[in-house]
Amino acid sequence: MRKFCVYGKGGIGKSTVVSNIAAALAEDGKTVMVMGCDPKSDMTRNLVGKRIPTVLDVFRAKGPDEMKLEEIVFEGFNGVYCVESGGPEPGVGCAGRGVITAVDMLTRLGAFNDLAPDVVIYDVLGDVVCGGFAMPLRKGLADDVYIVTTCDPMAIYAANNICKGIKRFADRGEIFLGGLIYNGRSVVDEPSIIESFAARLGTRVMGRIPMSELISRAEIRHKTVLEYAPNSEIADIFRVLALAIFENEDRKIPEPLSDDEFDEINDEIDVLLRGKRR
């Protein structure tokens, strides 16, 4: 079973990437399961066409002993198994613990054994804010992590923070960094910045998602690009990226940037922005 996580700053395009590469891998004949680990619970909407009940919704309503697998796993486009962890309302409870509970429930109900997916993809909240959101990094749940980022300094900052979390677990041999996924949807679209950032981390860029109107159109209709425009260039980009990640065995312990190194990247972006204004 190939298992990986996709992390990145909130709103950076994680769900777009995950839903499209899941659809692409399923199209390639693989049994795919995706799990959204974000209390917003909207990652699987593009695959199923609507919001699905979350693991924690059912857990709250029925308790751990009465839950059934079919109440929390839903088939989406291309037969992708979709799960949302869900979470508490903003401002109460513990969303991090929610991720742990949801993963535990999924395991307990036999999702991984009974459905026997070839690929499991976790889509995790923007930042590793606490141990709960680091859950997919632990206990061998995943092999490696892919971080989605744009050229925006705050996205790179968040990616760097995530690498700090990954390093902690990578040093114990639990998980590794697979690479970065570059999303060109930003004020500055300069792939060399992310190439440079990846090199400093000791990893590489697995693929580049260009800005595309097709992605927005597909998402407005709650669809993946593979479903909405299967013959498009952007759909092919997702197919290539999906395969690259699926086959990737080049896993690294990241070396997160210091504040000074991060400032250097910031300066590079600043220069580019000034050039753009002129």
Next chain:
Amino acid sequence: MDGGKFFGAFRACSGIRDAVVLTHVPVGCNWGAAMFKTTSNQSDIRHACTVMHEREIVFGGEEALRKALIRADKLYNTPLLAVVAGDAPAIIGDDIEAVIDSIALKKEVVWMDAAGFKGTMREGYEEALVHLAQMMKERNVIKKSVNLIGFCPDDFKVDADIKEIKRLLNSAGIRVNCVISNCSFDEFVNAPAAELNVVMGQGTELAEHMKKAFGVPYLEVDYPYGLEGTKEFTNTICEHLGIGCDTEQEFDLEPFKRIYLYLHELYGTPVSVIGDFHAEPIAHFLDCELGFDIEVLASNEDDYFTFEQNVRNSNTTILFGSSFERNIADELRIPLIRFVYPVFDHVCVYEDAPYAGFRGAVCLTEAILNAVMSFGKGR
């Protein structure tokens, strides 16, 4: 081995004998706190709990608390509802005050943030008493009266000790106004009527608070173990209140004379002691009055592993502590004299067999001799 702030706050609150204590914690904390309390007083069930499960941790425990407050308010006919919130609600940030404020309850309600990780059991006890003190009322001072501060309802021998201490003070002409925390809500509210607060090992912050708020002075004394310890205890209080008393009259050496051969044999016995503030005064009694050699004297706030190692490396032949010391006593094949919280494998229901005071000195000596004489013979 310290129980942390939660246990201290729970013990302080459950000492208000007609209050119901509502713990906002998962089941384990609740069971631990309740178990230590009910060993020797199984009919004293004034204890409710939200019993937080995983659902409450993930989605917040406020709704569970709201329901528990309403239920406890209906179920118990008590004047006070003390809410003690432990670790889990502190970690997830339950807004306990808002929940309490949102419900109209018949009882007075006080709540305390007593996350175990935020401090020691002693700190939990001190803070809880200061919280509870908001219920106290200014009262006219009753001459020659004292409050005894520092007790918990689950201390080993607590009822017998209080009875003996009251007997001693009464015979010196002193009235005990309130025993904190082992009193009714009404007694607690009227505690400022005392002329003097007597702090016996813990509760100093409450005494400080009462001094500032109500002008009640306080005195810190050791727990009265042994003949000399008791004499000093009574004399110090009498002196402070300007009362003359003759404690020598109380002295009865007759029981000790009857067993003088055994006491002579045990002279110089190496022993070790661990406990809370009771440990030092009992060690003083063992050392200065029974002539034992104190090998290791430790506080339960010290590192327990180090204590065990020190005991193993000593010549200790009798251990004085709580039920927690059973394992090390078994390992070393020596008798264990239980004298301090928590004791959950012995009961003490007879109220005329204290360990404190003059009578306590006799009972304690008897317990030590019996433990030694029966040790290894089908104990």
